[in-house]
Amino acid sequence: MALMLFTDFGAADLYVGQVESVLDRYAPGVRVIHLLNEAPCYNVQCSAHLLAALAKQVPRGHVFLAIVDPGVGTDRNGIVVRVDGRSYVGPDNGLLSVLWGRGTVKGAWRITSWSSEAAVSFHGRDVFAPVAAAVATGEFPNENVKQIAAPEVLLPSDDLAQIVYIDHYGNAFTGLRGEGLSTERRLRIRRMELAHARVFHEAPTGQGFWYVNSIGLVEIAMPGTSAAKMLGLRVGQAVEWVGAP
Amino acid sequence: MALMLFTDFGAADLYVGQVESVLDRYAPGVRVIHLLNEAPCYNVQCSAHLLAALAKQVPRGHVFLAIVDPGVGTDRNGIVVRVDGRSYVGPDNGLLSVLWGRGTVKGAWRITSWSSEAAVSFHGRDVFAPVAAAVATGEFPNENVKQIAAPEVLLPSDDLAQIVYIDHYGNAFTGLRGEGLSTERRLRIRRMELAHARVFHEAPTGQGFWYVNSIGLVEIAMPGTSAAKMLGLRVGQAVEWVGAP
Amino acid sequence: MALMLFTDFGAADLYVGQVESVLDRYAPGVRVIHLLNEAPCYNVQCSAHLLAALAKQVPRGHVFLAIVDPGVGTDRNGIVVRVDGRSYVGPDNGLLSVLWGRGTVKGAWRITSWSSEAAVSFHGRDVFAPVAAAVATGEFPNENVKQIAAPEVLLPSDDLAQIVYIDHYGNAFTGLRGEGLSTERRLRIRRMELAHARVFHEAPTGQGFWYVNSIGLVEIAMPGTSAAKMLGLRVGQAVEWVGAP
Numbered sequence: 001m002a003l004m005l006f007t008d009f010g011a012a013d014l015y016v017g018q019v020e021s022v023l024d025r026y027a028p029g030v031r032v033i034h035l036l037n038e039a040p041c042y043n044v045q046c047s048a049h050l051l052a053a054l055a056k057q058v059p060r061g062h063v064f065l066a067i068v069d070p071g072v073g074t075d076r077n078g079i080v081v082r083v084d085g086r087s088y089v090g091p092d093n094g095l096l097s098v099l100w101g102r103g104t105v106k107g108a109w110r111i112t113s114w115s116s117e118a119a120v121s122f123h124g125r126d127v128f129a130p131v132a133a134a135v136a137t138g139e140f141p142n143e144n145v146k147q148i149a150a151p152e153v154l155l156p157s158d159d160l161a162q163i164v165y166i167d168h169y170g171n172a173f174t175g176l177r178g179e180g181l182s183t184e185r186r187l188r189i190r191r192m193e194l195a196h197a198r199v200f201h202e203a204p205t206g207q208g209f210w211y212v213n214s215i216g217l218v219e220i221a222m223p224g225t226s227a228a229k230m231l232g233l234r235v236g237q238a239v240e241w242v243g244a245p
Numbered sequence: 246m247a248l249m250l251f252t253d254f255g256a257a258d259l260y261v262g263q264v265e266s267v268l269d270r271y272a273p274g275v276r277v278i279h280l281l282n283e284a285p286c287y288n289v290q291c292s293a294h295l296l297a298a299l300a301k302q303v304p305r306g307h308v309f310l311a312i313v314d315p316g317v318g319t320d321r322n323g324i325v326v327r328v329d330g331r332s333y334v335g336p337d338n339g340l341l342s343v344l345w346g347r348g349t350v351k352g353a354w355r356i357t358s359w360s361s362e363a364a365v366s367f368h369g370r371d372v373f374a375p376v377a378a379a380v381a382t383g384e385f386p387n388e389n390v391k392q393i394a395a396p397e398v399l400l401p402s403d404d405l406a407q408i409v410y411i412d413h414y415g416n417a418f419t420g421l422r423g424e425g426l427s428t429e430r431r432l433r434i435r436r437m438e439l440a441h442a443r444v445f446h447e448a449p450t451g452q453g454f455w456y457v458n459s460i461g462l463v464e465i466a467m468p469g470t471s472a473a474k475m476l477g478l479r480v481g482q483a484v485e486w487v488g489a490p
Numbered sequence: 491m492a493l494m495l496f497t498d499f500g501a502a503d504l505y506v507g508q509v510e511s512v513l514d515r516y517a518p519g520v521r522v523i524h525l526l527n528e529a530p531c532y533n534v535q536c537s538a539h540l541l542a543a544l545a546k547q548v549p550r551g552h553v554f555l556a557i558v559d560p561g562v563g564t565d566r567n568g569i570v571v572r573v574d575g576r577s578y579v580g581p582d583n584g585l586l587s588v589l590w591g592r593g594t595v596k597g598a599w600r601i602t603s604w605s606s607e608a609a610v611s612f613h614g615r616d617v618f619a620p621v622a623a624a625v626a627t628g629e630f631p632n633e634n635v636k637q638i639a640a641p642e643v644l645l646p647s648d649d650l651a652q653i654v655y656i657d658h659y660g661n662a663f664t665g666l667r668g669e670g671l672s673t674e675r676r677l678r679i680r681r682m683e684l685a686h687a688r689v690f691h692e693a694p695t696g697q698g699f700w701y702v703n704s705i706g707l708v709e710i711a712m713p714g715t716s717a718a719k720m721l722g723l724r725v726g727q728a729v730e731w732v733g734a735p
Binding site for chain 3 (some may be wrong): 002004005010012031033034035036037038050054057058059062165167168169198199200201202210213214215224
Binding site (some may be wrong): 041162 | 249256272276278279283295299300303304307410412414444445456460
C-alpha cells in the first residue's frame with residue numbers, strides 16, 4: 001500500500017516535500033508516490049476527471065492525497081471518501097466527486113477537527129496529510145471525522161467534453177472515456193476534425209489524430225511533435241464528436 | 246528520521262538522483278525527501294533565508310543536505326552544523342549561517358577529508374552526501390570532520406528585505422518574518438504599496454496583497470493569478486515597510 | 491539495491507508515478523530513484539550515450555528501467571541486458587547498445603510475453619516495469635524472456651561528437667569521454683573554439699570553456715551563466731576537436 005499524491009502543488013516547488021515530511025512523521029514506513037503534482041492549477045473540474053481516470057490505473061488499497069484547492073482558507077470542508085477499495089483525502093469542492101459518482105461501494109466522512117496551528121493557506125500539509133497518514137496506517141475512521149452520506153459538492157460524473165490535461169510531449173487528454181467507442185468517429189476541436197489512429201506510428205505525419213490513451217481517455221496527439229503547440233490546444237477547451245456514433 | 250534535500254540542482258535534472266544513489270548506498274533504510282531542488286540558483290543569501298524558514302516546518306531530528314554552491318571547486322570548506330535538534334550538511338559559504346545565527350543550542354564541524362576520487366564540480370554527490378548519510382545513521386562525528394566554533398562565513402541573520410523565492414503559482418516569498426506584524430502595515434515593492442489580507446479569498450480580485458505564508462514569511466500574492474507576472478517580481482528585488490510599524 | 495529510472499517521461503508529468511506504482515506492487519520493498527526523467531525526448535542516440543556515462547556513477551547491483559521509446563506500439567522488441575554487474579530493462583532500439591558495446595561481462599534477453607491488457611502506448615508501465623521489478627527481486631530470468639546473443643539494434647559505441655544533454659544551469663554535455671584528454675585541445679562548436687578550464691572559477695568570466703564533468707563527459711559551460719543560452723546550444727549539435735590531440 002502506498003500514499004499517492006495528486007495535487008497542483010508543483011513538481012519542482014517546495015510544497016510536496018513538506019507534505020511528504022508530514023506523511024513520513026505519521027505513517028513512517030509507507031511509500032509515497034508522486035502520481036501528479038502538476039494537476040491543472042485551480043481547475044477543480046478538469047482535475048476531477050483526470051483523477052477519476054488515473055486512480056483506476058492504481059491497485060486497490062492505495063490512499064490518495066488529492067488536492068486542487070483554490071478555496072483553501074474559505075469554509076469549504078475537507079473529506080475522506082472510500083470508493084471501490086481505494087481511499088481519497090482532499091477538499092470537498094468537487095475534486096473527489098467524479099470518481100464518487102462513478103463508484104459502486106462507497107463511504108464518505110467529513111474532517112471535523114484539526115490542529116489549531118494549521119496554516120490557513122496550506123491545508124494540504126496541516127489538515128489533509130495527517131488524515132491521509134491515519135487512513136494509510138489503518139487508524140481510520142477516528143475522532144477527527146464524522147460520517148456523511150456523500151460529498152457536499154457533486155460535479156456531474158459523466159464524460160467531460162473538454163481538454164483536461166496536456167502532457168510534456170504536448171498530447172492533450174480529454175475528459176471523454178474511450179471504452180466502446182467506434183473508431184469511425186471524428187473529434188472536433190477548434191474547428192478541426194480529427195480521425196482515429198490506434199497508435200502514433202499509424203497516424204499520418206504532421207496530422208493530429210485521436211486515440212484512447214493509457215489511462216482510458218480520448219487523447220489528441222500528433223506523431224513526433226507537440227499536438228498542443230501545433231493545434232493551439234489548452235486545458236478547458238471544448239471538444240465534440242461529429243458524425244454518427 | 247529522514248534525509249531532506251535542499252539544493253539548486255534542479256528538480257528535473259540528473260543531479261539529485263545521483264545524490265540519492267549515494268545516500269541509498271551509505272544510509273540504505275533512510276527515507277529521502279526532496280524538500281526543494283529549485284532553490285534560487287547561485288543565490289546563497291536568498292537561499293539561506295528560505296532554508297532557515299523552511300527547516301522549521303520539519304520535525305526535529307531530520308538531517309538536511311543543503312547545497313547552493315557557486316564556489317564548488319574553490320577552497321571554500323564544507324561543514325556540518327547542528328542547530329536546535331536538526332542537522333545540516335553543506336558548503337561553508339553562508340548558506341547555513343542564517344539558521345545558525347537564529348539558533349540556540351548548536352555545534353559546528355568542518356569536513357576535513359573526503360574521497361580522492363571526488364569530482365571537483367559535484368561535491369554534493371561525492372563529499373556532502375556521504376557525510377549526510379553518516380549523520381543520518383549516527384556515525385557522526387567521525388574522523389573526517391573537525392569541530393569548529395562556528396561557520397566561517399556568517400551572513401546577517403536578521404530579516405532580509407528582498408524577494409527570496411517565487412513559487413510556481415507566482416507567489417513571491419520575502420525574507421521578512423511574519424511573527425508579530427501589525428496587519429496595518431503596507432509593503433512597498435517596485436513603487437507599489439500592498440495592503441494585508443489574511444487569506445487569498447479575502448483580498449480584492451486583481452490586486453496584490455501581502456500575508457504571512459505557511460512557512461512564516463511575508464509573501465506577496467494575488468487572488469487567482471500570478472503576482473510575479475502581474476507585478477513584475479523577481480528574486481533579489483528589494484521590499485520595504487512603509488508607514489508606522 | 492535500487493531501481494533507477496532513466497526515461498523521457500517527464501519529471502513533472504503523470505507517467506513516472508504510474509511506473510512507480512507498478513514497481514511498488516511487484517518489488518514492494520525496493521527503493522526507486524528517479525535518476526533522470528527528462529532524457530532527450532525521442533532522441534535514442536543521445537540518450538544512449540548519456541545513459542552509458544551516467545550508469546557508471548551508480549554502484550554495481552542496481553537495476554535500470556531505461557525508456558526512450560519513440561517506437562512504442564511498433565514491433566520493436568523489449569530487452570533486458572546485464573553488463574558488468576548492472577541490469578537494464580528497456581526497448582531494443584539502441585538505447586542500451588552503447589553501454590553494451592563498451593561492456594565486458596554481459597548477457598541479453600528478449601522479453602517474449604507480457605500482459606494482454608498492456609496499453610499499446612505505455613509499455614514503460616505495463617511491459618518494462620514488471621520485468622524490472624522481477625530483476626530487482628531476483629525472479630529473473632523467468633518464463634517471460636528468452637536469452638539472445640546481443641541486442642538487435644546496435645548503435646556505434648565509440649564517442650559521439652554531439653551535444654547529448656543540456657542541464658538546467660545551461661551546461662551542455664557532449665558524447666565525448668574525457669579520460670586521458672590533453673587539456674591543450676580546443677573544442678569547436680558552432681564556429682567557436684573553446685579552451686579548457688579545470689573548474690568554473692578558473693575560467694574567464696563571460697567566456698565558454700570545456701571541462702570534464704562529474705559523469706566523465708566533456709561539457710561546455712560558462713562561469714555564472716547559461717552556456718546554452720549565451721552560445722545558442724541545442725541537443726544534437728555537432729562538436730569537433732581542433733588542433734593536435
